[in-house]
Amino acid sequence: MKRRDFIKSTGTIVAASPFMNFGAGIKNNKKMLVLGFDGMDPMIAYDMIQRGELPNLKRLAQSGVFSMMRTTIPPQSPVAWGSFITGADPGKYGLFDFVHRDPETYFPITSGAETIPASLNIKIGKYKIPLKPGKIVPKREGKAFWDYLEEKDVEATIFKIPSNYPPSKSKQRTIAGMGTPDIHGTYGISTLYTSDEEEAMKDITPNNLFYAYLNEENVLEDGEILGPVNDLVENGEKTKVSFKVFVDKENKTARIDVDGKEILIAEKEYSDWVEIDFPLIKGVSSITGMVKFYMMDIEKSFRLYISPIHISPKTPAVEISTPPEYAEELAKKVGLFHTIGLPADTKALSQETFGVEEFLTQSNSVFDESKKLFGYEYEKFLNKKNGFLFFYFGSLDQGQHMLWALTDKDHPYYHPEEAKRFGYMKEELYRMHDRILGDVLNTMPKDMGLIVLSDHGFGTFRRKVNLNTFLFNEGYLKFGVNEIDTEISLFDDYSEYDWGNTKAYAVGLNGLYLNMKGRESQGIVTKGERRKLLEELQGKIQQIRDPENGRQVISEAFITEDHFSPDFLIRSPDIILGFNRGYRSSDSSALGGATREMVTNNMNWWAGDHCINPRHVPASFFSNFPINKKIPSIKDMAPTILNYFGINETPTMNGDSLI
Amino acid sequence: MAKKVKLSNESSQKADEILAFHGYSSLEELIGNLIDSEYEKIKSDDDKDEQAEKLSGLGYIS
Numbered sequence: 001m002k003r004r005d006f007i008k009s010t011g012t013i014v015a016a017s018p019f020m021n022f023g024a025g026i027k028n029n030k031k032m033l034v035l036g037f038d039g040m041d042p043m044i045a046y047d048m049i050q051r052g053e054l055p056n057l058k059r060l061a062q063s064g065v066f067s068m069m070r071t072t073i074p075p076q077s078p079v080a081w082g083s084f085i086t087g088a089d090p091g092k093y094g095l096f097d098f099v100h101r102d103p104e105t106y107f108p109i110t111s112g113a114e115t116i117p118a119s120l121n122i123k124i125g126k127y128k129i130p131l132k133p134g135k136i137v138p139k140r141e142g143k144a145f146w147d148y149l150e151e152k153d154v155e156a157t158i159f160k161i162p163s164n165y166p167p168s169k170s171k172q173r174t175i176a177g178m179g180t181p182d183i184h185g186t187y188g189i190s191t192l193y194t195s196d197e198e199e200a201m202k203d204i205t206p207n208n209l210f211y212a213y214l215n216e217e218n219v220l221e222d223g224e225i226l227g228p229v230n231d232l233v234e235n236g237e238k239t240k241v242s243f244k245v246f247v248d249k250e251n252k253t254a255r256i257d258v259d260g261k262e263i264l265i266a267e268k269e270y271s272d273w274v275e276i277d278f279p280l281i282k283g284v285s286s287i288t289g290m291v292k293f294y295m296m297d298i299e300k301s302f303r304l305y306i307s308p309i310h311i312s313p314k315t316p317a318v319e320i321s322t323p324p325e326y327a328e329e330l331a332k333k334v335g336l337f338h339t340i341g342l343p344a345d346t347k348a349l350s351q352e353t354f355g356v357e358e359f360l361t362q363s364n365s366v367f368d369e370s371k372k373l374f375g376y377e378y379e380k381f382l383n384k385k386n387g388f389l390f391f392y393f394g395s396l397d398q399g400q401h402m403l404w405a406l407t408d409k410d411h412p413y414y415h416p417e418e419a420k421r422f423g424y425m426k427e428e429l430y431r432m433h434d435r436i437l438g439d440v441l442n443t444m445p446k447d448m449g450l451i452v453l454s455d456h457g458f459g460t461f462r463r464k465v466n467l468n469t470f471l472f473n474e475g476y477l478k479f480g481v482n483e484i485d486t487e488i489s490l491f492d493d494y495s496e497y498d499w500g501n502t503k504a505y506a507v508g509l510n511g512l513y514l515n516m517k518g519r520e521s522q523g524i525v526t527k528g529e530r531r532k533l534l535e536e537l538q539g540k541i542q543q544i545r546d547p548e549n550g551r552q553v554i555s556e557a558f559i560t561e562d563h564f565s566p567d568f569l570i571r572s573p574d575i576i577l578g579f580n581r582g583y584r585s586s587d588s589s590a591l592g593g594a595t596r597e598m599v600t601n602n603m604n605w606w607a608g609d610h611c612i613n614p615r616h617v618p619a620s621f622f623s624n625f626p627i628n629k630k631i632p633s634i635k636d637m638a639p640t641i642l643n644y645f646g647i648n649e650t651p652t653m654n655g656d657s658l659i
Numbered sequence: 660m661a662k663k664v665k666l667s668n669e670s671s672q673k674a675d676e677i678l679a680f681h682g683y684s685s686l687e688e689l690i691g692n693l694i695d696s697e698y699e700k701i702k703s704d705d706d707k708d709e710q711a712e713k714l715s716g717l718g719y720i721s
Contacts, residue, residue: 098717108714187716206712346718401718491711509719587720591711604721611719 030154030386032449032644033378033440034637036084036161037433038077039397039610040454042068042620048430056438060452060622069621070633071456073558074510074576075614077178077397078112078140080455080634081162086142087638087653091564093142095163096572097508099590103520106499107490108507108591112179113138113165136166136318141568143652145638146172149388154645156388157377162455165341167322175321175330177392178341183228183278183289183317188308188340192353193223193245195302204351212302220245225258225306227278228287239278239287245304252298267298270365273336275312288315290336296358305353310339334376337369344398349605356422356605359402367395367432374436382443388641393436399429400458404608408460412601449644450624455634457617461609463546464586464602465553467506467577468594470544476504476537477594490592500524504537504574507592509585509611511573512537512557519570534559534574541577546599553599555580555613565654578613585611627658664690 048054049061057066072079072090074097082095090096100111114137140163146156150172158164160177167174182188186206193212194200200211212220227239243258252267259276271293277286289309297303311317313327313336320339321327330337344363348354354362374391381389403426405411406419437452444450471477472484478498479488488496499515499522506512514533517523525533541557556578564572577585584602588595610617621632629636635655642650643657666674674686683689714720 098719099714110713186713187718189712189716206716342718347716347721350718350721398718587715590720591714606718606721609719 032388034390034451036392037396037454038394040620041457054434056434064624065627067621069619071614071619073614075456075610075617077455078163082140083635084637085144087655089564091569092567093140094568094571097511099508101507138166148642148647158390160392170322173326180341182340183309190308191306193304218247230280232280241276265295267295270294287317288312346402356418396429400608402605411462413603413607452622454620456610456619458610459581461584461602462582464600465583466586466589466595466598468589469598471504472594478502484596487595506589509590510577512575514574552580553583581616584609632658
């Protein structure tokens with residue numbers, strides 16, 4: 001089948017007819033594996049299959065189905081995996097974007113979890129002891145499909161599925177994935193020590209950057225790793241642990257003395273994980289994190305990268321698994337591993353702390369670690385008579401975000417030299433994932449159900465769009481000034497926002513909100529005005545043209561009440577912006593800000609993306625059994641898995657079983 | 660320990676007007692209230708900075 005025919009034929013390759021009866025008996029089998037390859041694009045996969053470069057995905061397609069799959073509106077990972085987990089549309093589980101907004105303050109907030117601070121403190125000397133400890137509450141609502149399995153005594157292991165931090169209460173073995181923070185509670189703050197004076201002046205916020213002064217004996221004496229804020233003391237300061245680095249320039253090696261440990265490391269080499277205790281109350285209480293050191297350069301200058309401080313799975317500072325000892329079991333059996341939800345350090349490449357080669361070294365180590373963890377879980381799974389295993393791989397997603405410009409000559413951030421050296425890597429990532437599948441196909445029992453899927457596809461991200469600038473230019477968003485000088489930021493220029501005269505504003509990667517009376521603290525739009533305003537905005541937004549080339553910037557604006565169940569619609573944007581191919585929200589717009597220019601070039605290594613119109617980035621679906629829909633939807637996955645195990649009563653779901 | 664504060668005549672007159680307008684019982688009460696409100700602003704700015712830091716760590720936002 002040709003590429004065009006694949007798309008026209010609704011994007012489905014089905015097995016030859018003898019396989020079509022396979023589904024009839026599959027319900028009697030009680031073992032299923034689902035591999036989640038985040039960001040696997042069906043068109044790239046199709047092209048590579050046609051070229052014979054993904055032989056194992058081809059084998060799987062030939063034994064069952066390969067199809068495009070409908071993703072969620074918007075096609076963002078937390079939203080799409082939320083739909084996978086709950087078998088429903090986003091209205092039923094309340095996740096609509098990486099970034100939501102607080103209707104009280106209009107400020108952007110993370111969507112996946114909420115931190116409730118500790119309270120009822122008592123003071124003992126300089127310490128402040130909370131009687132009621134703080135907690136982190138998951139914001140993903142709905143019932144996870146593994147809870148249904150639990151009710152029917154089907155054992156499940158759910159490995160690093162996004163949108164499950166903190167892990168929802170369960171007796172199943174689950175470990176949190178995307179959304180899991182570092183020890184600071186952020187998405188990951190790394191540290192760079194450099195003796196390059198020019199580099200030391202750079203702004204790499206929110207990461208830490210320090211000038212490295214090496215004494216005459218080539219020793220860095222005053223290194224510090226900044227830990228979490230010590231909330232147990234009044235006006236809590238950041239905890240810190242000191243370290244020293246003894247550099248041997250001749251042999252291009254270094255010794256790092258930290259927290260009672262000596263780490264030997266060569267130039268261009270990563271250390272193993274190093275566990276570090278940050279003291280809270282001396283001798284009584286501490287918090288354990290872990291880092292990797294990367295001795296990037298010794299010869300030309302001294303450059304030492306320290307990874308974000310991960311929660312240690314051996315002694316997790318917060319709950320990252322169910323049961324809590326599951327994380328410890330993994331650490332004991334397989335070794336320490338990345339626990340941050342997005343472990344590839346994309347920020348280090350964006351900020352040019354890493355070059356492409358260094359990014360690949362780091363991100364490939366994450367992939368290798370995932371393979372090792374999968375090997376452990378898969379072997380356990382093979383030895384079981386029945387049960388369910390979901391295993392998540394995130395490297396394809398993170399890699400495509402960062403490597404896209406290497407294969408897109410029309411991208412404003414195309415780098416011809418790097419393209420020559422590393423342009424093969426995007427497709428190599430597909431091949432790496434295909435080889436994992438190959439190991440499974442070669443060892444799995446014939447009667448085991450197998451699904452390989454992604455949450456969304458991928459595309460280029462060439463131009464950044466600021467929706468707040470559009471709303472300001474059109475008079476829907478008001479500031480105290482008549483024109484924007486360079487940028488107005490919610491964080492820095494809050495007083496400039498004239499909420500009392502604002503009708504609509506954008507926050508998040510795809511979200512646009514009306515300033516609703518009774519919902520927003522200073523809302524002015526009445527319920528009676530709502531629908532007319534939504535349709536007016538929808539029409540205008542779809543007409544926005546790129547001033548540089550006249551292209552349509554937003555190919556579809558989705559009025560959410562027309563698409564989502566009402567259960568948690570109160571948290572949802574009123575319109576979700578479906579950007580055209582090549583366009584995406586600017587950083588400023590996503591954080592509620594506005595810039596003078598509405599559309600600008602994306603000059604960043606983060607050059608591939610999927611936070612656009614879901615119709616442009618469908619997900620991929622492969623199975624070793626036939627399905628009953630031409631185009632499945634990601635919300636059909638949970639009902640399908642449950643049906644496979646004979647569970648047909650799924651009242652919380654509105655997806656359909658595909659078998 | 661309590662601190663003494665010296666006000667200029669102009670500030671003192673303005674303070675008297677505020678006391679009368681808002682019905683504060685004393686200058687100490689007014690100053691205490693102003694300090695509380697300024698302190699809250701600092702604390703909420705800290706929270707905002709923390710939130711900005713948190714979000715900008717997300718690779719999607721540079």
